[in-house]
Amino acid sequence: MSSPSPATADSTACLLKLAPFVQGRVRRGIVGSSRYAQRLRDDIRKAAADPLAPPVLISGEPGLEKDNIAALIHFGSRRRTRLLVRFNGALLRPDGSDLFGPASGQGEGSVLDCLGDGSLLIDQVDLVDPELLPALLELARTGKWRGPSESAPVHHFSGRVFFTAEAPVPGFEGLGAQIRVPPLRVRRKDLGEWLRYGVRQRTRKLGWKQPPEVSETVVKRLQTYDFPNNLRELDGLIARALRQCSAQQPAELPEDVFWTGPSHRYQGLRFDLWRWKPMLRDLMRSPRLWNGLLFGLVSWVFVLVNLWLWLGPQDRASNGGLNLFWTWWWPLILLGYPLVGRLWCSFCPFMVWGEIVQRLGRRLGLKPRPWPRGDTDRWGAPVLAAGFAAILLWEDLADLPNTARLSSCLLLLITAGAVVCSLLFEKRFWCRYLCPVGGMNGLFAKLSILELRAQVGTCSGSCSTYACFKGGPAEGEGMATGGCPVGTHPAHLADNRNCVLCLTCAQACPHRSVQLRLRPPAADIQRSMAPPAGETGLILVLAGGVTLTYWSKLLGWLPLAPLSLQSGPLLPRLAFASLALALPAAAFLATRWLAVPLRRQRVLYGLLPLLWALLLARYLPLGMVEAGQLLPVSLTPLAPDLAATLPGWSADPHVITFCQSLVVLVGVVGSWVLQRRLRQADRWRWLLGPLLVLGLGAGGRWLVALP
Ligand code: SF4
Ligand code: SF4
Ligand code: SF4
Structure with missing residues (x-):
C-alpha cells in the first residue's frame, strides 16, 4: 500500500x-x-x-x-x-x-x-x-x-x-x-582552508567590512591539536577568536586569540595551588601588593644597585652590587627555573621601568602603536638569540663579572630595550619577543614544575568578555585591568614560554578560571609541542655560553690561541671567543645528515635539562665561594676594619666539585627521561638520544668541574 x-x-x-x-x-x-x-x-x-x-x-x-x-x-x-x-x-x-x-x-x-x-x-x-x-x-x-x-x-x-x-x-x-x-585530525591538511572559510562565513554574519587573514603560523600550530570535537570545536574556536577581536577588527587575526584544549598526555597530573590555599590566591591577586612591590620597592632597589655599580669600587672583591649580580642573581635564577620557571619576570626591574616610562608617555600624549602584524617570532627569535650571543661575547671579552660599570651598562642596556619598546608599542612587546633574559627565562621555564593556565572549559563555556586577554572594567570578582601585557590568553598557553607570571589574568578573570598549578617537571616538552621558529638558535647560543667560558680547555691547544680572552690584541680574542661560542651550533649543523630537522630539534629540546645543569654548574663556584662574602665585601670600601669582623662563608672546593657533579647528574637523568619521551619509533635511532646524553654529560662534567 x-x-x-x-x-x-x-x-x-x-x-x-x-x-x-x-x-x-x-x-x-x-x-x-x-x-x-x-x-x-x-x-x-x-x-x-x-x-x-x-x-x-x-x-x-x-x-x-x-x-x-x-x-x-x-x-x-x-x-x-x-x-x-x-x-x-x-x-x-x-x-x-x-x-x-x-x-x-x-x-x-x-x-x-x-x-x-x-x-x-x-x-x-x-x-x-x-x-x-x-x-x-x-x-x-x-x-x-x-x-x-x-x-x-x-x-x-x-x-x-x-x-x-x-x-x-x-x-x-x-x-x-x-x-x-x-575526523579533522587525519585531515590536518584541510585545516587552513576550514579556518579561513569559517572566518569568512562568520565575519560576513557579524558585518565586518573585510574578513581578516589567518596566518600560516596559526594554521601550523592548530595542526598540532587533535580537535576531539572536530568541526564543532573548530567553529567554536573561530567564534571565540572573532569575539576577542571584535572591537579592533584587525586585518590579521593574532595568534593568541586561537586557543584550544591541552593536547598532550601529561595534562592530568596537576595540583591547583590556589584551590588548596585560597588565601594564597587572594594575596597574589592583590594589586596593592604588586604595585607597592614593583613600583615602590623594586624600581628603587634597581636604581640603588646601579648607583652602587657606578660609584663603588670596580672589582667584585670590593663591590657588593657586583657581588649581588654575579654571585647571587645568576645562580639563583638558574636554580629557580625547575621550581618557579620565569618568576623573575614577575619582579623584573627592567620592565618596571619600561612600564613607568610607558605610563609617563601616555600622560604626555604619546600613543604606543599596536604590535607589528605577522609572525614576529620569525624575526624576533633570531634577533633575541643574536642579542644573547653578543652579551656573552661582551661578558667574556670585557670581563664584565669584574667590571662594575660595564655590568651596570648591561643592565641599563636591557632596561633601555624595555623602555624604547614600551614607548613604541603597546603592552610589553620587549618581553614577548626581544628580551634576551626573557628568552632564556621562557626557554627554561618549560622545565618548571609550576604553571599558570586557565581552564579551557570555563573560558569557552562561561565567558564572553575575555577580560584576561582584552582587559576591561571590573566585573564580579574580576578587577579592571588592561589585559595580558604580553598578549597571551591563559587558556591558549601551550607552554610556559609566553607567560611572564604577572597574574594580570588572575586579577581580571571574573570566573575563577585561572589556576596556578604544580605539574611534573618539563611537562611542556612533548612530542606534540610546536616550538616557535628560531628558538633552537637560542638553545645553541646558551650552549655556546658554556663552551665559551671553558674555551681554553677546548681550543687553548690551537696555534695562535691567545693566553686570555680578557687581555691582549682584540682580534685573536674575538676570533677565538666567537669560535668557542659557535661550537655547539657547528656541531648541530654537522648532524644534518643524521636526521630530519624536526627530529634534530626534538633531540635538542630533550637536552634542555643538561644545558640547564651545565649553566648552573658553571655559576656554582661563583655562588658557593663568593655569595657568602656579601656583607664583608659590601662594607670593605666604607669600613675595612668593621668588614673584617663580619661573618663570611665560602664552600670548600671539594664540596663545590661534588655539587657540580650532582647537578650535572640531575641534568643527565632529566635529559635521558626527555629523550625517551621524545624518542623516535625507529628501531635504532631511539638509542642515539640517550647515548648522546651520556656522552655530553661526561664531556660537560669534564668541562665545568673545578681544576
Ligand atoms: S622578559 Fe626581560 S624585561 Fe621582560 S620581565 Fe622578563 S626579564 Fe624583564
Ligand atoms: S580566563 Fe577568565 S576572563 Fe579569561 S576567558 Fe577564561 S573565564 Fe574569561
Ligand atoms: S596575564 Fe596571565 S597569561 Fe598573561 S603573562 Fe600575565 S600571568 Fe601570564
Whole structure:
C-alpha cells in the first residue's frame, strides 16, 4: 500500500506536523583539498546520483556535521524538491510513535505518511532505543513500516532513509551506502582552508567590512591539536577568536586569540595551588601588593644597585652590587627555573621601568602603536638569540663579572630595550619577543614544575568578555585591568614560554578560571609541542655560553690561541671567543645528515635539562665561594676594619666539585627521561638520544668541574 503524498493528504496538517523537523538547506559543502576531502566529495556525489536511492549510513566521530552530509546528498539528488526531515535518534520514543503515528493509530497522518517520497534522517542512530531498532532497519531495507497498533496495516515508504552514527550499530553494517567521515585530525591538511572559510562565513554574519587573514603560523600550530570535537570545536574556536577581536577588527587575526584544549598526555597530573590555599590566591591577586612591590620597592632597589655599580669600587672583591649580580642573581635564577620557571619576570626591574616610562608617555600624549602584524617570532627569535650571543661575547671579552660599570651598562642596556619598546608599542612587546633574559627565562621555564593556565572549559563555556586577554572594567570578582601585557590568553598557553607570571589574568578573570598549578617537571616538552621558529638558535647560543667560558680547555691547544680572552690584541680574542661560542651550533649543523630537522630539534629540546645543569654548574663556584662574602665585601670600601669582623662563608672546593657533579647528574637523568619521551619509533635511532646524553654529560662534567 503506497502512502499518500502531502499534496494529496491533508497537506496543511501534514506540513504543520513536519515543520519542526524540516532541514531546509545545506549548511556548507565539503571544504578542503586533501585526498580525504576529495574522497568524501566523491562518496557524496555517488550517493546523490544513485538512481536506486539506497539508505545511507554516515558514520564518524562527534562534531563532523554528518547531518549536513545527508543534506548534501538529498539536495544533490533528484529528490531535492522534496522535504528532508531530521529526527534525533536519542529522543525517539521506543514504540516509534514519533515516526509511525500515535499508539492507537493505523499509521495514517503519521510523519512517514506525510513525508511521501521525501527523505528521513535519523541522527545518532546508535542512541536509538534497541526496541525501535528492528523497525528502523526494516524501514531502511524494504521501505515497509506499520503503525504502532496491532491491527495496523503495512505501509510502504517511497522516500529515502539516512542514518548518522558515532558508534557501530548492530545490524546496520551492510546497509545500503556507507560513508565514513574522517575526523579533522587525519585531515590536518584541510585545516587552513576550514579556518579561513569559517572566518569568512562568520565575519560576513557579524558585518565586518573585510574578513581578516589567518596566518600560516596559526594554521601550523592548530595542526598540532587533535580537535576531539572536530568541526564543532573548530567553529567554536573561530567564534571565540572573532569575539576577542571584535572591537579592533584587525586585518590579521593574532595568534593568541586561537586557543584550544591541552593536547598532550601529561595534562592530568596537576595540583591547583590556589584551590588548596585560597588565601594564597587572594594575596597574589592583590594589586596593592604588586604595585607597592614593583613600583615602590623594586624600581628603587634597581636604581640603588646601579648607583652602587657606578660609584663603588670596580672589582667584585670590593663591590657588593657586583657581588649581588654575579654571585647571587645568576645562580639563583638558574636554580629557580625547575621550581618557579620565569618568576623573575614577575619582579623584573627592567620592565618596571619600561612600564613607568610607558605610563609617563601616555600622560604626555604619546600613543604606543599596536604590535607589528605577522609572525614576529620569525624575526624576533633570531634577533633575541643574536642579542644573547653578543652579551656573552661582551661578558667574556670585557670581563664584565669584574667590571662594575660595564655590568651596570648591561643592565641599563636591557632596561633601555624595555623602555624604547614600551614607548613604541603597546603592552610589553620587549618581553614577548626581544628580551634576551626573557628568552632564556621562557626557554627554561618549560622545565618548571609550576604553571599558570586557565581552564579551557570555563573560558569557552562561561565567558564572553575575555577580560584576561582584552582587559576591561571590573566585573564580579574580576578587577579592571588592561589585559595580558604580553598578549597571551591563559587558556591558549601551550607552554610556559609566553607567560611572564604577572597574574594580570588572575586579577581580571571574573570566573575563577585561572589556576596556578604544580605539574611534573618539563611537562611542556612533548612530542606534540610546536616550538616557535628560531628558538633552537637560542638553545645553541646558551650552549655556546658554556663552551665559551671553558674555551681554553677546548681550543687553548690551537696555534695562535691567545693566553686570555680578557687581555691582549682584540682580534685573536674575538676570533677565538666567537669560535668557542659557535661550537655547539657547528656541531648541530654537522648532524644534518643524521636526521630530519624536526627530529634534530626534538633531540635538542630533550637536552634542555643538561644545558640547564651545565649553566648552573658553571655559576656554582661563583655562588658557593663568593655569595657568602656579601656583607664583608659590601662594607670593605666604607669600613675595612668593621668588614673584617663580619661573618663570611665560602664552600670548600671539594664540596663545590661534588655539587657540580650532582647537578650535572640531575641534568643527565632529566635529559635521558626527555629523550625517551621524545624518542623516535625507529628501531635504532631511539638509542642515539640517550647515548648522546651520556656522552655530553661526561664531556660537560669534564668541562665545568673545578681544576
Ligand atoms: S622578559 Fe626581560 S624585561 Fe621582560 S620581565 Fe622578563 S626579564 Fe624583564
Ligand atoms: S580566563 Fe577568565 S576572563 Fe579569561 S576567558 Fe577564561 S573565564 Fe574569561
Ligand atoms: S596575564 Fe596571565 S597569561 Fe598573561 S603573562 Fe600575565 S600571568 Fe601570564
